[in-house]
Amino acid sequence: MSLEERELAELKSKIGRDPTSTELQIVAAEWSEHCSYKSSKRHLKMLPMDGPLVINEKGYDSGVLDVGDGYVVTAHIESHNHPSAVEPYGGAATGVGGVIRDILSAGTRPIAIFDGLRFGNIENDLQARWLFKNAVTGIADYGNCLGIPTIGGEVEFDECYENYALVDVAALGFGKKENLIKNHVEEGDVVVLMGGSTGRDGIGGSQFASDSLESEDRSAVQIPDPFIEKLIIEAVLQARSDGLIHAMKDLGGGGLSCAISETADAMEIGIEMDVDKVHTRESDMNPDEIMVSESQERMLIVTSKTKLKKLEEICNKFRIGCSVIGDVNFNNQVHIKKGEKTVANLPADFVANATLLDLPSKEPTYLKTIETEKNFESISDYSKLMMKLLASPNIASKIWVYGQYDHEVGIRTVVKPGADASVLRLDNGKYLSAKIDGNPKQCYINPREGAIGCFEEACRNVVCTGAKPIGMLDHLQFGNPNDPEIFWTFLESLKGLTDFAKSFEIPCVGGKVSLYNETPKGSIKPTPVIGVIGLIEKKPSVPQKISNNDCLLIIGDTKDELGGSEYFEYVHKFVGGKCPSVNFADSKKNMTSVLDIIDKNLIKLAHDCSKGGLAIAVSEICMTNQIGCNVSLDKVPGEKLDVDRILFSESHSRYLISFDNENLSKIQSILNENNVSFAQIGQFGGKKIQFNNGTKSVIDLDVEKAHETWLHALPNLVLHGKKTN
Amino acid sequence: MKVGVVVFPGSNCDRDMYHVLTDVFHLDAEYYWHEKELPANIDAVILPGGFSYGDRLRAGVIAAHSPIIKDVKKMAEKGIPILGVCNGFQILVESGLLPGVLLKNESLNFMCEWTNLIVENNKTPFTNQFKLNDKIPIPIANGEGRYYVDDDTMKELKKKNQIVFRYSEVVNGSANRIAGVCNEAGNVVGMMPHPERAVESDINPVDNKPSSLIFESLLTKMGVSK
Numbered sequence: 001m002s003l004e005e006r007e008l009a010e011l012k013s014k015i016g017r018d019p020t021s022t023e024l025q026i027v028a029a030e031w032s033e034h035c036s037y038k039s040s041k042r043h044l045k046m047l048p049m050d051g052p053l054v055i056n057e058k059g060y061d062s063g064v065l066d067v068g069d070g071y072v073v074t075a076h077i078e079s080h081n082h083p084s085a086v087e088p089y090g091g092a093a094t095g096v097g098g099v100i101r102d103i104l105s106a107g108t109r110p111i112a113i114f115d116g117l118r119f120g121n122i123e124n125d126l127q128a129r130w131l132f133k134n135a136v137t138g139i140a141d142y143g144n145c146l147g148i149p150t151i152g153g154e155v156e157f158d159e160c161y162e163n164y165a166l167v168d169v170a171a172l173g174f175g176k177k178e179n180l181i182k183n184h185v186e187e188g189d190v191v192v193l194m195g196g197s198t199g200r201d202g203i204g205g206s207q208f209a210s211d212s213l214e215s216e217d218r219s220a221v222q223i224p225d226p227f228i229e230k231l232i233i234e235a236v237l238q239a240r241s242d243g244l245i246h247a248m249k250d251l252g253g254g255g256l257s258c259a260i261s262e263t264a265d266a267m268e269i270g271i272e273m274d275v276d277k278v279h280t281r282e283s284d285m286n287p288d289e290i291m292v293s294e295s296q297e298r299m300l301i302v303t304s305k306t307k308l309k310k311l312e313e314i315c316n317k318f319r320i321g322c323s324v325i326g327d328v329n330f331n332n333q334v335h336i337k338k339g340e341k342t343v344a345n346l347p348a349d350f351v352a353n354a355t356l357l358d359l360p361s362k363e364p365t366y367l368k369t370i371e372t373e374k375n376f377e378s379i380s381d382y383s384k385l386m387m388k389l390l391a392s393p394n395i396a397s398k399i400w401v402y403g404q405y406d407h408e409v410g411i412r413t414v415v416k417p418g419a420d421a422s423v424l425r426l427d428n429g430k431y432l433s434a435k436i437d438g439n440p441k442q443c444y445i446n447p448r449e450g451a452i453g454c455f456e457e458a459c460r461n462v463v464c465t466g467a468k469p470i471g472m473l474d475h476l477q478f479g480n481p482n483d484p485e486i487f488w489t490f491l492e493s494l495k496g497l498t499d500f501a502k503s504f505e506i507p508c509v510g511g512k513v514s515l516y517n518e519t520p521k522g523s524i525k526p527t528p529v530i531g532v533i534g535l536i537e538k539k540p541s542v543p544q545k546i547s548n549n550d551c552l553l554i555i556g557d558t559k560d561e562l563g564g565s566e567y568f569e570y571v572h573k574f575v576g577g578k579c580p581s582v583n584f585a586d587s588k589k590n591m592t593s594v595l596d597i598i599d600k601n602l603i604k605l606a607h608d609c610s611k612g613g614l615a616i617a618v619s620e621i622c623m624t625n626q627i628g629c630n631v632s633l634d635k636v637p638g639e640k641l642d643v644d645r646i647l648f649s650e651s652h653s654r655y656l657i658s659f660d661n662e663n664l665s666k667i668q669s670i671l672n673e674n675n676v677s678f679a680q681i682g683q684f685g686g687k688k689i690q691f692n693n694g695t696k697s698v699i700d701l702d703v704e705k706a707h708e709t710w711l712h713a714l715p716n717l718v719l720h721g722k723k724t725n
Numbered sequence: 726m727k728v729g730v731v732v733f734p735g736s737n738c739d740r741d742m743y744h745v746l747t748d749v750f751h752l753d754a755e756y757y758w759h760e761k762e763l764p765a766n767i768d769a770v771i772l773p774g775g776f777s778y779g780d781r782l783r784a785g786v787i788a789a790h791s792p793i794i795k796d797v798k799k800m801a802e803k804g805i806p807i808l809g810v811c812n813g814f815q816i817l818v819e820s821g822l823l824p825g826v827l828l829k830n831e832s833l834n835f836m837c838e839w840t841n842l843i844v845e846n847n848k849t850p851f852t853n854q855f856k857l858n859d860k861i862p863i864p865i866a867n868g869e870g871r872y873y874v875d876d877d878t879m880k881e882l883k884k885k886n887q888i889v890f891r892y893s894e895v896v897n898g899s900a901n902r903i904a905g906v907c908n909e910a911g912n913v914v915g916m917m918p919h920p921e922r923a924v925e926s927d928i929n930p931v932d933n934k935p936s937s938l939i940f941e942s943l944l945t946k947m948g949v950s951k
Contacts, residue, residue, distance in 0.1 A: 140835050144866075145776040147737020227779025230735055317758070318734060404835045406866040408922045409774075411741045416930065425927060542930075 063509025092138035101250035108173030150405035199281030265352035273326025442564035446579035467534025479523025556654035567648030772813030785815030814915030831898030
């Protein structure tokens with residue numbers, strides 16, 4: 001996709017002449033949806049972005065949070081969907097690289113990576129399996145080489161991603177507040193391009209990402225080189241410590257075009273650069289290619305002529321390229337030359353700020369009947385059904401994935417992956433927890449409630465570690481925005497997220513919008529992915545081993561809202577029903593109570609109740625602790641429901657907590673004081689996972705057998721094509 | 726008493742190792758970039774983990790030709806304690822300071838998990854505080870960690886007591902479950918697992934004392950009082 005006619009006319013009238021071919025390329029890259037957010041930007045402003053801990057500086061590519069004692073945490077999220085759908089290894093790897101450089105550009109050291117992966121149904125779709133396997137390897141090879149731990153994420157499979165892939169990567173950084181890059185320029189400053197060489201890979205990548213995926217344009221996919229990225233990280237951090245960086249920007253979508261025009265626009269300066277000064281991988285690249293190449297592992301740095309020598313010494317130490325490609329001036333023009341010849345000369349603010357669109361929206365017709373349920377076949381054997389669910393790709397253990405990621409390097413990982421959320425220790429004695437969550441099945445049925453649910457789930461995961469949510473990242477992934485029905489789902493999700501963020505006072509510190517996610521069969525389901533960052537002032541809740549006679553208690557009501565649940569979709573092959581909705585008042589009460597109980601050190605473990613419902617959540621505790629549990633379904637608080645609905649409802653705001661019997665009364669009094677709905681529903685012991693309804697046994701599983709199935713189902717399927725059930 | 730931490734392009738456990746040496750064991754440690762020389766009066770050298778040169782060609786093989794390796798070899802001859810962890814072990818093997826090679830794991834994947842080591846040789850500068858057969862809970866994180874030697878060399882290793890650590894169970898297909906070896910003199914030790922990730926109680930989910938003995942052994946060897 002290049003410029004639309006309307007945009008071309010706008011460009012011509014602004015500059016009063018026909019644009020050169022380089023100008024066309026630059027503007028097309030910068031005005032692509034991917035770079036300009038032209039469809040979404042006017043609406044994104046509704047999200048609350050300020051808060052007591054948020055530090056806002058111009059030109060940052062990542063959000064910055066003050067975590068006290070002179071330290072900051074930075075956060076960002078990106079996706080690399082289109083490239084990953086064509087070349088999953090390189091696409092996923094360069095997705096990691098891009099978000100890491102965003103963290104770096106604030107002057108902070110990247111300390112954690114999270115990945116959210118979505119593919120088609122891997123049970124029968126071999127291409128989905130191939131995409132999954134290679135995306136995981138791509139992330140592993142890149143993150144491991146950088147020495148940045150990948151400590152969390154999620155993997156989901158849904159037929160709506162057939163022939164496609166969603167690869168979302170979030171990253172956190174940490175550093176001293178005084179070391180943050182304060183983007184500024186001085187007269188006579190020079191513009192330096194540092195890092196890998198500019199090649200013909202990723203040409204037009206951002207336009208490619210702003211279009212429906214119709215052809216497998218492999219040259220639009222970037223080639224990863226984590227080794228160069230690692231050298232850039234060390235070189236940049238050293239240059240930062242030596243005070244050599246005036247302003248810095250990562251080269252991502254749109255390559256030099258975007259980095260140059262956005263830097264000039266943000267700093268209100270002009271930049272004159274010469275494409276001949278750019279160190280290239282091939283000798284005969286033309287200016288257009290150089291300007292829009294999305295070759296990876298490159299940073300744009302503005303520094304003074306006097307500091308340049310030291311910067312060059314650092315680059316030389318690490319043997320990475322360092323080219324002075326241009327000068328700063330104050331004419332607010334982006335002036336690109338090839339030698340003496342001008343190939344583009346455009347006003348920076350004009351290039352960097354595409355005219356925003358106000359797209360029409362309309363409620364999709366499918367939503368009118370979506371809540372109507374059909375009659376389901378009755379389940380004769382719940383134990384058998386449970387074994388099937390434990391082996392299903394969305395529920396089976398993801399250890400095969402995170403076991404390939406180095407999650408220990410950096411020696412900060414206190415709570416390891418596999419728990420609700422991982423926890424990192426910080427240098428000031430505090431702890432950081434973070435999680436990303438999405439739920440396209442629910443978002444399809446109700447874009448607003450579904451998005452709120454993702455947000456709350458990420459909060460719940462973080463709360464289970466004892467962390468208070470302090471910031472949020474949103475990644476909004478939808479289909480073609482020119483379809484008013486799709487755009488409506490985008491707006492609904494965004495409004496829901498905004499309401500939750502405002503009510504819970506969790507500022508949005510970063511985000512990304514990815515549109516045109518279309519497969520040959522149509523649009524993907526609305527897929528907002530929400531990251532929540534939590535801070536622990538004292539000590540995190542590290543899951544402790546559960547022993548015989550420990551109590552199991554549930555906080556929060558279980559309701560008749562199974563729309564988008566694994567039970568409806570995987571078991572009954574039914575898409576529809578009522579989407580779970582979050583009651584903000586209950587959500588707050590429950591969250592505060594769990595944090596209070598953890599703070600008072602009363603529990604051994606807290607676990608969020610989500611995908612697969614109560615039945616799966618209890619089983620997960622049992623399997624990871626190798627202990628049985630006896631659960632009374634008739635005691636579960638909430639509406640009076642049939643057993644299948646109690647077992648598998650995915651109602652939000654629910655937590656399972658396990659603790660020593662002697663703390664029961666203290667916990668009860670805290671919950672009563674906060675007027676929270678709760679019940680002690682079970683006791684641990686033995687080797688059987690049992691769910692009873694009154695005196696009737698509903699589920700009876702052998703822990704060890706369940707554990708084996710749950711643990712090995714995914715690798716069996718991915719590596720050996722073996723379905724467990 | 727000074728410990729040198731060698732940094733190659735792509736090393737990524739250097740900062741972790743430095744933190745453990747200085748903040749946990751209060752040693753005087755210094756980074757040495759791979760193009761620098763090691764001072765003659767250095768008391769121990771550690772090659773940390775990571776992906777030197779991006780593991781191109783084969784893990785450790787390019788770094789084994791770095792200028793500083795000449796000095797490391799001199800130190801090895803002088804009997805100075807040298808420890809290579811993970812990529813550091815791969816570099817020691819590739820530079821010929823230790824026998825054997827490290828192949829791709831049997832799973833063909835990168836593996837990050839906690840496992841247990843068994844101490845087989847308690848005469849080295851990094852194991853002198855252990856009893857034989859002591860168990861060490863410790864994490865591994867590598868893609869090429871499967872130790873291999875031919876049968877004849879294996880016999881020699883056993884005879885000369887060069888097997889320092891073995892895994893308590895089959896982890897990655899290593900020959901004889903070997904996780905760490907030393908040179909004939911015993912002063913150069915290489916190991917795939919990461920002791921620097923296991924010596925602090927808040928990040929070690931099992932027990933941080935056994936791994937700490939690796940560093941306390943070095944302190945003892947260097948004559949530093951605890």
